Amino acid sequence: MKSLDPRLNRVDIYKYQQELKPKASMDQFETYEVFVRAKDGKAMQHEGIVHGPNKEMAFLFAKEQFSRRGACVDLWVALTSDLMVSPISDNEENIYDLVQLEVDDGGTTEAYEVFHLYKRGKHHQYQGSLQAKGFHDAYQNASEVFNDGKPVLNVWVIKKADLLCSTDEDRVIWSTLSEKTFRDAIAYKALDKIKKFKEEQGTGNKL
């Protein structure tokens, strides 16, 4: 049938299928892990991934994907392959007790960021920053610095320099215009209309 969309009738939409080839392996780019702080005072946490050709574009895609409707005050992105990931432990076991890493004393000291998973099905949560001489050193330090007695199931470590983070100046990107309420469920009140409709029907004043 002819399309009901006038825009589609102005182009030959079917010619592209004849030219279609299977996608090349990196057609959709690499993946970036996205971290979001929903409100001031709340912990930064992992929210998901985006695909992107570079960190800057990944940041823009992450902003669209994970911080729509102002549920964000801080956004970080990092290339998936830049993270060091520990194995995952069973629920009552602390992964820091199960896995200890050998630390090489060489290397220069720099800042690392640490994330913990406390429960399967939940999000990885940001613990804080520490100085270390490498990923193993950061992991071992984290086991002491961020040990609050709760068993940690899974640890992610990343160099601070590998993260692209929003700054205070960027906060303006989340200021939503007050008249954009058409995107909120609460803006759609219709009970009065239904009530009036029922009353009109009841009095024989049918539509």
Add this chain to the structure above:
Amino acid sequence: MYGGGNTFEKLKTKSVKDEDPEKLAEFEARIARGEKIEPSDWMPDLYKRQLIRMIEQHAHSEIIGALPEGTWVTRAPGFKRKLALMAKVQDEVGHGQLLYSAAETLGKSREDMIDDLISGKSKYSNIFNYPAFTWADSCFISWLVDAGAIVNQLANSKGSYGPYCRALDRICIEESFHLKYGHHCVIHMATGTPKQRQMMQEAIDRWWPPMMHFFGPSDKISAHTEILMKWKVKMASNDECRNQFLDMYVPKIWELGLTIPDPNLKKNEETRKWEYTEPDWDEFKRVINGDGPCNKERLAVRAMAEERGRWVRKALLNPKSKYVTPLA
């Protein structure tokens, strides 16, 4: 937006009997304790493949589902409705992205998923193979197709795979706006002029059969479905989802003085179940297999978008980049 339905056929996969019994027992005990499975956990082949297929189909449904509604963005009545519909369509595409990401954690690349959609190998929700003739059709989709999807999605969000549950939690929050917006649109039409009311009634008459198909045929309870329920991949039967939808929305349609084109539709007060005319499952199969009014157009539009964007992606690609499976 998503309807189950066609997702639980038998797969050619490693038999559960061939899995390591010790690992399988641990895996099943974890699910029985109510814990989630994370991507780096051991999982049976059948679990992984079934989840990939289910999440992938869900993602395709979000993307293809944006097409019949997207058509109406430029013709929605008034600026406010245009803005709201645009926001909704953008949400749906975002949901597609979230779901593709969840499926990728199981090891299938996004390139392969998009290829399988366009080639017709992977399916999407059958209801999007029907056309939205008038604005009232768009209102029906926004309210009732989304309502059906929410029934499915809420059930699935209690499932066992961590990344899928996290994606669904986020999706369900955004869907609450869709549902309210859709209901508002339908109320506006149903309580409007006689012509608007007639348009709304005609849309319901057109969309009711595909809406009943939306939840899929009655499940054949085989050993296969039983195991998927035990593993919390399948959370409710197709009939349970359909019944829940009817329970929640038929009274809301009737209260607007609109009718539903099924003389046998009624709730059996004893069984608490809805009775209805058996949907035409031959039509359902015919449309799913490619012979619906819009199948060809939907895939052609998707192929066009991929092909037109190819040069942009190629220009942006860093040749040194290397794919690794995303984490969670």
